[in-house]
Amino acid sequence: MAAEYAIELRNINKSFGSVAANKNINLKVRQGEILALLGENGSGKTTLMNMLSGIYKPDSGEILVDGNAVSINSPEDAKKLGIGMVHQHFKLVDIFSAADNIWLGAEQKEDSSAKTKLSKVFLRKDRFSEIEKTAEQFGFQIDAKKLVKNMAVSEKQTLEIIKVLYYGAKTIILDEPTAVLTVQEIEKLFEILRKMKAQGHSIIIISHKLNEVLDISDRVAILRKGEYIGTVNTSETDELQLTELMMGKKADLNIRRSKIEKKQPLLEIRDLTVKNDEGAVAIDHVNFYVRGGEMLGVAGIAGCGQKELCEAMAGLRKIESGMMIHEGESIVGLPPQKIIEKGISMSFIPEDRLGMGLAPSLSITDNMILKKYKQNRFNPFIDRKTAKKDAQEIIKELEVVTPSTEIPVRRLSGGNVQKVLLGREIKAKPNVLITAYPVRGLDIHSSYTIYNILDDLKQKGVGILFVGEDLDVLMALCDKIMVLCHGRVMGVVHANKTTKEQLGLMMTGALDLTAAEGKAVGIAKDSNIKEDVQ
Amino acid sequence: MNQMEVFTLFLFNIVVYNIPLLYGTVGEIIIEKSGSLNLGVEGIMAVGAIFGYLIGCSANSLTVGILASFLCAGLFGIIFAVLTVTMQANQNVTGLTMTTFGVGLFFFIGKGLSGSWPMMTAYSNINDGFKNALEIPLLSKIPIVGKAFFSHNILVYLGIVIAIAVWFYLNKTKTGLRLRAVGENPGAADSLGINITLYKYVHIILGSGIMGIGGYYMGLNLGGSFEGSNCWINGYGWIAVALVIFANWSTAKAILGTLVFGFFNTLQIYSGPLANAFPDSLGFLAKIPPQLYQALPFIITALVLIFASVNKKKKMAQPAALGLNYFREER
Numbered sequence: 001m002a003a004e005y006a007i008e009l010r011n012i013n014k015s016f017g018s019v020a021a022n023k024n025i026n027l028k029v030r031q032g033e034i035l036a037l038l039g040e041n042g043s044g045k046t047t048l049m050n051m052l053s054g055i056y057k058p059d060s061g062e063i064l065v066d067g068n069a070v071s072i073n074s075p076e077d078a079k080k081l082g083i084g085m086v087h088q089h090f091k092l093v094d095i096f097s098a099a100d101n102i103w104l105g106a107e108q109k110e111d112s113s114a115k116t117k118l119s120k121v122f123l124r125k126d127r128f129s130e131i132e133k134t135a136e137q138f139g140f141q142i143d144a145k146k147l148v149k150n151m152a153v154s155e156k157q158t159l160e161i162i163k164v165l166y167y168g169a170k171t172i173i174l175d176e177p178t179a180v181l182t183v184q185e186i187e188k189l190f191e192i193l194r195k196m197k198a199q200g201h202s203i204i205i206i207s208h209k210l211n212e213v214l215d216i217s218d219r220v221a222i223l224r225k226g227e228y229i230g231t232v233n234t235s236e237t238d239e240l241q242l243t244e245l246m247m248g249k250k251a252d253l254n255i256r257r258s259k260i261e262k263k264q265p266l267l268e269i270r271d272l273t274v275k276n277d278e279g280a281v282a283i284d285h286v287n288f289y290v291r292g293g294e295m296l297g298v299a300g301i302a303g304c305g306q307k308e309l310c311e312a313m314a315g316l317r318k319i320e321s322g323m324m325i326h327e328g329e330s331i332v333g334l335p336p337q338k339i340i341e342k343g344i345s346m347s348f349i350p351e352d353r354l355g356m357g358l359a360p361s362l363s364i365t366d367n368m369i370l371k372k373y374k375q376n377r378f379n380p381f382i383d384r385k386t387a388k389k390d391a392q393e394i395i396k397e398l399e400v401v402t403p404s405t406e407i408p409v410r411r412l413s414g415g416n417v418q419k420v421l422l423g424r425e426i427k428a429k430p431n432v433l434i435t436a437y438p439v440r441g442l443d444i445h446s447s448y449t450i451y452n453i454l455d456d457l458k459q460k461g462v463g464i465l466f467v468g469e470d471l472d473v474l475m476a477l478c479d480k481i482m483v484l485c486h487g488r489v490m491g492v493v494h495a496n497k498t499t500k501e502q503l504g505l506m507m508t509g510a511l512d513l514t515a516a517e518g519k520a521v522g523i524a525k526d527s528n529i530k531e532d533v534q
Numbered sequence: 535m536n537q538m539e540v541f542t543l544f545l546f547n548i549v550v551y552n553i554p555l556l557y558g559t560v561g562e563i564i565i566e567k568s569g570s571l572n573l574g575v576e577g578i579m580a581v582g583a584i585f586g587y588l589i590g591c592s593a594n595s596l597t598v599g600i601l602a603s604f605l606c607a608g609l610f611g612i613i614f615a616v617l618t619v620t621m622q623a624n625q626n627v628t629g630l631t632m633t634t635f636g637v638g639l640f641f642f643i644g645k646g647l648s649g650s651w652p653m654m655t656a657y658s659n660i661n662d663g664f665k666n667a668l669e670i671p672l673l674s675k676i677p678i679v680g681k682a683f684f685s686h687n688i689l690v691y692l693g694i695v696i697a698i699a700v701w702f703y704l705n706k707t708k709t710g711l712r713l714r715a716v717g718e719n720p721g722a723a724d725s726l727g728i729n730i731t732l733y734k735y736v737h738i739i740l741g742s743g744i745m746g747i748g749g750y751y752m753g754l755n756l757g758g759s760f761e762g763s764n765c766w767i768n769g770y771g772w773i774a775v776a777l778v779i780f781a782n783w784s785t786a787k788a789i790l791g792t793l794v795f796g797f798f799n800t801l802q803i804y805s806g807p808l809a810n811a812f813p814d815s816l817g818f819l820a821k822i823p824p825q826l827y828q829a830l831p832f833i834i835t836a837l838v839l840i841f842a843s844v845n846k847k848k849k850m851a852q853p854a855a856l857g858l859n860y861f862r863e864e865r
Binding site for chain 2: 053055074075076079085087089090091092093094095096100101103104105120121122123
């Protein structure tokens with residue numbers, strides 16, 4: 001190989017409006033290495049990679065591929081230069097088969113035979129077997145006829161990787177590839193990446209999960225607030241040093257979990273069945289309870305009924321059967337307003353972060369009012385004063401970064417939006433807090449702020465249901481973890497007595513503790529609720 | 535006329551009066567498959583009608599008329615493409631504007647020139663019974679249906695050929711696959727190096743052109759008459775928008791859909807003769823007030839739209855990115 005570096009970035013700048021996303025970035029990727037790109041939210045990782053893949057154009061700076069200066073003006077240019085990117089949100093057409101998704105962008109090999117000429121225009125029937133054959137050469141087994149919409153997340157990711165390999169990518173960029181995978185799937189992905197590295201591919205992997213970065217990469221490049229901090233060899237570093245480089249200050253990486261005396265169950269769910277928007281059963285005869293001063297984690301692969309469960313408990317979704325009892329009273333069929341008055345608060349952070357709970361174009365103050373407008377029934381006017389005071393308190397307590405209480409929520413960064421939402425739910429002084437993905441997409445610092453807020457609430461005796469994605473966090477923060485698989489409870493385990501492997505098996509449905517006999521170590525007795533738990 | 539002849543003529547008229555719907559629907563399907571919702575079908579057909587008729591009559595040639603209507607409507611469609619694709623304007627509003635503008639242009643030219651119309655002698659009236667028909671050998675000899683379905687003017691066959699060709703293009707060619715990807719997930723298509731802007735422009739123009747031929751066809755039926763305030767297109771463009779949904783975005787199913795809608799459309803003109811020819815069984819047709827027949831296609835249109843939105847959860851072929859503008863650097 002001619003050049004030492006597969007990719008070299010020199011003094012790259014990129015601004016969106018007045019915000020500089022990348023400032024004078026220099027980055028080098030060696031041939032055949034796995035380089036991890038580490039940084040907090042808004043540090044410019046994805047922006048930088050989007051410039052390599054042709055989605056954005058740099059304002060200034062130079063890009064060198066294999067030692068030659070190039071200009072990448074479109075995704076097509078990137079493809080021709082052998083750069084392939086697997087985006088965080090997959091770029092797949094749902095209603096197409098695996099083969100068609102690959103064929104969409106496939107260039108025809110130079111060949112003048114009549115068959116090839118025809119296949120430039122028409123879709124050949126043997127395209128499925130051809131794609132399967134090619135995939136096999138790369139070491140993958142796929143069903144080329146399977147439609148993307150019927151695929152699991154990990155299958156889609158595999159398809160994306162096969163796609164970039166099929167187009168002849170030498171350098172492969174993966175944007176937070178592990179965010180949506182289970183532990184077992186992450187292991188499989190890493191195996192694939194190691195194999196690709198052995199074949200001579202250069203790989204850039206974006207992540208903010210330190211343990212994964214240390215596990216897979218050869219070197220780690222760190223960005224902070226749009227600036228390039230440096231590159232370290234993975235073998236010579238550890239989590240503490242990386243965090244320090246990433247955040248610019250020392251950090252305590254231990255999640256606080258206070259032990260406090262548990263109270264009676266505050267919220268009991270019995271035999272709950274809920275259907276999703278498509279009319280299929282999303283939550284299937286689920287039993288559990290949340291006690292005061294206890295945090296119950298909910299683990300599960302995305303789309304296993306977490307959303308439907310939260311919506312049912314908040315009164316937003318009709319339930320098919322079952323009971324929901326709050327402090328001895330049924331809340332089934334109550335309107336959301338009544339449920340809020342009883343002290344049950346729900347904050348759900350959807351994938352796009354803004355879809356539920358907050359009105360994006362209203363200010364922080366106005367968003368406070370959204371949940372309080374009914375407090376004084378006899379006053380037809382809005383009480384802005386109290387709301388503004390609440391907003392200011394939240395900004396102070398939760399360290400929300402905003403110029404004022406009056407700017408539209410949508411102009412805040414993702415982490416700050418989430419703090420506002422959580423802050424409002426806390427301000428309502430709930431006795432049960434249902435929170436789903438509160439740290440979704442947040443960087444380490446913001447995440448820890450939120451963990452501590454939740455723990456403070458727990459100390460006050462609030463029962464918390466924490467729907468999460470990161471197993472490490474669930475295990476460190478929660479008291480118990482309930483695992484959902486396709487809407488069924490696979491069991492409830494004590495967070496300090498379980499392992500990631502066990503949780504992973506339960507998430508995929510391979511291990512069902514509800515069927516286990518006797519009292520096994522680490523299994524909470526809630527796993528098998530049959531009789532009354534009073 | 536005996537009963538069978540009346541029945542044959544009824545079937546014949548279903549086809550001959552409603553083929554413009556097929557043109558409109560096929561054109562709209564092409565545009566919607568590229569992810570653009572164009573509500574300007576009515577206006578684009580009106581533009582195709584007036585220019586196709588004028589130029590076609592001046593040249594005294596059907597071919598020139600077809601080409602002129604295709605080109606003029608296609609050019610008119612560029613307005614929609616520039617506004618929505620390049621300038622990222624709202625597609626619904628732009629589409630409605632296209633209708634208003636197109637119909638306005640139609641009246642502006644039509645009322646201005648009426649009285650001094652050129653006449654076409656080579657192909658005076660497309661609706662002229664079986665006189666101008668091109669008979670398909672063998673098939674047209676089948677009793678009843680032969681005369682009804684296989685003995686038509688050239689524009690009927692052209693419409694069906696276009697519908698089938700477009701179906702093949704969308705489903706069996708690579709360009710068609712890419713076009714569908716643009717309509718489903720432009721972000722994905724873009725990341726693969728597909729030129730979104732080019733695909734949208736080409737197919738908006740192509741679809742508009744096909745709609746234009748449909749308008750020209752209606753002009754040949756009603757040409758030269760500007761009495762009253764009705765446009766020649768007379769709401770067919772709106773029915774076409776609904777037919778796209780009825781046909782589930784398949785141009786092949788659109789042929790069938792056209793016949794179903796055509797049935798209700800034709801009842802209004804043909805209820806009398808049918809009632810007279812079949813006094814026992816169909817006598818009631820004549821007693822229904824004609825206004826109901828006139829409203830019938832639009833009632834069905836409304837029902838289709840209601841059904842489609844209630845039935846959203848079921849498997850629909852609606853392009854996922856329909857109505858959404860695409861901007862690569864959007865964050």
